Amino acid sequence: MSRAFSRFADEVFVPHRLAMIAVALGIVIWAALSMRWHWIPRYSDLALQGIWRTLWLLGLSCLIGFALAVPLGLAQAAGPRFLAVPARAFCTAIRGTPLLLQLWLIYFGLGSLFPQFPWIRESELWPYLRQAWPYALLTLSLSFAGYEGEIMRGAFKSVPGGQLEAARSMGMSRFAILRRIWLPQALQRALPTLGGETVLQMKATPLVATITVIDIYAVASRVRQDTFIIYEPLLLLALVYMVIAGLIALAFKLLERRFNRGMVM
Amino acid sequence: MFDWLFALWPGLETTANLLSLQPPGWGGNLLRGAWASLQIAAGAFALGLLIGTFGALGKLYGGPVTRDLLAVYTTVVRAVPELILILILYYAGTDLLNQVLRAMGQRPVEISGVMAGIAVLGVVQGAYATEVLRGAIQSVPRGQLEAARAFGMGAVQTFRRITFPAMLPLALPGLSNLWLIATKDTALLAIVGFSELTLETRQAAGSTRAYFTFFLAAGAIYLTMTLVSGRIFGWIEARYRRGQVAQ
Numbered sequence: 001m002s003r004a005f006s007r008f009a010d011e012v013f014v015p016h017r018l019a020m021i022a023v024a025l026g027i028v029i030w031a032a033l034s035m036r037w038h039w040i041p042r043y044s045d046l047a048l049q050g051i052w053r054t055l056w057l058l059g060l061s062c063l064i065g066f067a068l069a070v071p072l073g074l075a076q077a078a079g080p081r082f083l084a085v086p087a088r089a090f091c092t093a094i095r096g097t098p099l100l101l102q103l104w105l106i107y108f109g110l111g112s113l114f115p116q117f118p119w120i121r122e123s124e125l126w127p128y129l130r131q132a133w134p135y136a137l138l139t140l141s142l143s144f145a146g147y148e149g150e151i152m153r154g155a156f157k158s159v160p161g162g163q164l165e166a167a168r169s170m171g172m173s174r175f176a177i178l179r180r181i182w183l184p185q186a187l188q189r190a191l192p193t194l195g196g197e198t199v200l201q202m203k204a205t206p207l208v209a210t211i212t213v214i215d216i217y218a219v220a221s222r223v224r225q226d227t228f229i230i231y232e233p234l235l236l237l238a239l240v241y242m243v244i245a246g247l248i249a250l251a252f253k254l255l256e257r258r259f260n261r262g263m264v265m
Numbered sequence: 266m267f268d269w270l271f272a273l274w275p276g277l278e279t280t281a282n283l284l285s286l287q288p289p290g291w292g293g294n295l296l297r298g299a300w301a302s303l304q305i306a307a308g309a310f311a312l313g314l315l316i317g318t319f320g321a322l323g324k325l326y327g328g329p330v331t332r333d334l335l336a337v338y339t340t341v342v343r344a345v346p347e348l349i350l351i352l353i354l355y356y357a358g359t360d361l362l363n364q365v366l367r368a369m370g371q372r373p374v375e376i377s378g379v380m381a382g383i384a385v386l387g388v389v390q391g392a393y394a395t396e397v398l399r400g401a402i403q404s405v406p407r408g409q410l411e412a413a414r415a416f417g418m419g420a421v422q423t424f425r426r427i428t429f430p431a432m433l434p435l436a437l438p439g440l441s442n443l444w445l446i447a448t449k450d451t452a453l454l455a456i457v458g459f460s461e462l463t464l465e466t467r468q469a470a471g472s473t474r475a476y477f478t479f480f481l482a483a484g485a486i487y488l489t490m491t492l493v494s495g496r497i498f499g500w501i502e503a504r505y506r507r508g509q510v511a512q
Contacts, residue, residue, distance in 0.1 A: 016329050096445075096491035097484045098452035101463050104470075105480035112476050203346040210456060217349070234353050238345045245344035 035232050043223055050216035051240065053133075054205050057215065058244075061137055062198055065144025070183070072145060073152025087149065094146025099204050102143060107135040107211040136208035144201050151193050155186035188259050195252030199245050216240055280478050291469035291479065298465030299486050305382040305454065305461065306447040312387025313443065317394025324399050335395065342392035348453050354385045355457055382454045382461075390447055397439035401432040434505045441498035445491050462486060 011017075075087040094102070114120050114129055128134050159182055167177045206217035220233040320339070323331045342350065358381065363373040405428055413423040455464035462483055470479040 014329070017333065020330070020333060092492075093484070093488060096488040098449040098463060098487060100452040100455060101466070101480060101483055101487065104463070104467060105476070105484065108467075108470060109476040109480055112474065199344065203344075206346050206348050207453075217346070230356050231353070234349060234356075238341075238349050238353065241346055241349065242341065242344045 031235070036229055037232060039223055039227050039229060039233075040236075043219060046214075046219050046222075047216060050214060050219035053213065054202075054215040054217075055244070057133070057137060057140060057208065057213070058198075058202050058205055061140035061144055062201055064137070064141040065201075066148055066194075068141065068145035069148030069152050072149030073154075073156050073186075074178075076149065076153040077156035091146045091149045091153075094143055095150065099139070099143050100207050100210065103136070103139045103207055103211060106139045107132065110135065132208075132212045136211060136213045140201065140204065140208070143204065144197070147197055147200075148190075148194070151190050151197065152186065155190040156182065158189055159185045191252065191256050191259055195249060195256075198248050198252070202241065202244055202248060280475075291465075291473070292482075294465045294469055295462065295479070295483060295486065298460060298462035299490070301379065301459075302448065302451040302461040302463075303490070305379060305386065305451045306444070308379075308383035309386035309390050309450075310444050310447045312383060313390025313394045313447070314440075316387065316391025317398045320391060320395030321398035321402055324395065325402060339392045339395050342389055343396075347386075347389055347450055348456060350389055351385045351453055351457060354388060355381055358384060379459075382451065382459055386447060386450055386454075389450070390443060393443055393446070394440070397443065398432070398436055401436035401439070402428060404435055405431045430505075434502060437498060437502040437505065441495065441502075444494055444498065448487070448490055448494070 012021075072087045072091065075083040076091070079087065120126060120129065163181055163185065164177060167181045172180065205215060208215055209218035209221065212218075217237060220237040223233040224230060320335050324335050327335070359376050362376065366373055409427055409431060410423060413427045418426065451461050452463040454461055455467065458464070460468075466479050466483040470476045473479070
């Protein structure tokens with residue numbers, strides 16, 4: 001611990017860095033004193049709800065997307081042709097078009113299609129399908145699956161063939177090989193990229209505000225429209241996203257350390 | 266000419282009419298939007314390359330303050346959603362320009378959407394390009410640079426003759442990825458009301474209620490752009506890798 005601290009101190013307590021930190025602090029103090037922040041107490045509840053919505057949209061879409069990405073990657077890396085070609089086409093289509101377009105296609109397209117079928121309107125799911133968030137979650141999940149499927153394809157392919165042959169010669173079934181040998185090693189290889197992709201996914205979440213999901217970005221836009229204050233909500237919003245990005249990076253660092261335990265690097 | 270096809274597939278005729286290039290159809294609007302998107306993407310990519318080159322050189326050879334400032338720039342841009350950067354830079358940029366103009370006794374101007382889009386996306390692209398180019402420059406073997414110095418080449422000459430050609434094949438995959446991001450990020454300008462492909466599509470879809478037709482058509486246009494540019498980048502990469510040892 002003390003060694004880590006002294007290394008940290010070595011990096012920070014350099015004259016030019018101290019000067020830069022002083023300047024940054026000066027800017028922060030100036031911003032706190034002379035910019036307009038009186039709107040914060042009025043909107044704080046809404047902002048917390050918005051942050052929470054952003055976070056769960058991000059977490060859930062990453063989980064669902066990743067669950068879809070594993071079969072997508074596996075189909076492309078080792079699947080038969082009739083599975084590999086559609087999986088590849090899906091990944092290309094997702095990665096080749098803007099997320100905003102996908103979001104609007106699903107929200108406006110499906111949203112205008114569903115009410116035409118009486119049985120959908122009478123079904124149990126209808127109260128949910130009338131809201132915007134299921135469409136946002138679906139689009140974000142599909143998008144994450146498309147990008148991640150490509151990464152998992154590379155990760156599955158990069159596991160040495162000898163490992164799989166050894167597992168086969170030990171008499172493991174194909175599913176056991178996947179669960180015990182192939183997937184863990186592929187995951188370990190994909191993990192550093194996965195962290196970056198999760199940050200990219202976080203950066204994509206504010207788009208859901210365009211289909212009326214009230215995430216933290218939508219709250220900031222509302223502050224701007226209500227009070228005509230432009231910069232302050234945007235700067236605070238940028239800060240919130242930076243903190244979330246930092247937390248994601250930290251979480252993946254810890255995860256990687258855990259995953260790499262006992263591995264010969 | 267296509268009558269037999271329309272007889273086989275009744276929906277096709279309305280689709281063809283909606284997408285036709287003449288005014289009752291919206292095809293012309295879509296293509297105009299696509300052209301605007303391409304222009305912004307190309308401009309932003311070029312600006313990003315310019316910023317990225319200086320950023321990478323600054324990060325590698327600059328003084329400690331330059332390096333730290335560049336680190337702040339790349340970290341912030343890569344952690345904050347593009348949409349928010351676009352809004353901040355758009356408002357702040359217009360404000361700043363008008364204040365400068367007012368100080369000089371000029372009248373405030375309205376910034377054109379294309380220029381604002383290029384500037385904002387270029388700043389975002391610059392951060393990513395800095396990292397791509399820095400990695401590529403760093404992986405040029407040291408011996409080559411030492412050999413260049415031994416031949417008496419100056420810093421600029423070394424960069425032009427040795428570093429740049431040697432790093433280009435290493436940087437191209439990252440740069441091609443950046444170009445794809447640039448074409449897709451132009452869609453974000455739809456939210457600030459600039460009529461590029463995505464916004465034109467939404468207007469067309471909104472006024473005809475044919476959401477699937479138009480969004481799928483726009484998707485096809487974007488996909489064509491990315492696939493064609495992927496081919497072009499692959500071709501350039503193969504060309505620059507000629508005569509290099511295969512890795």
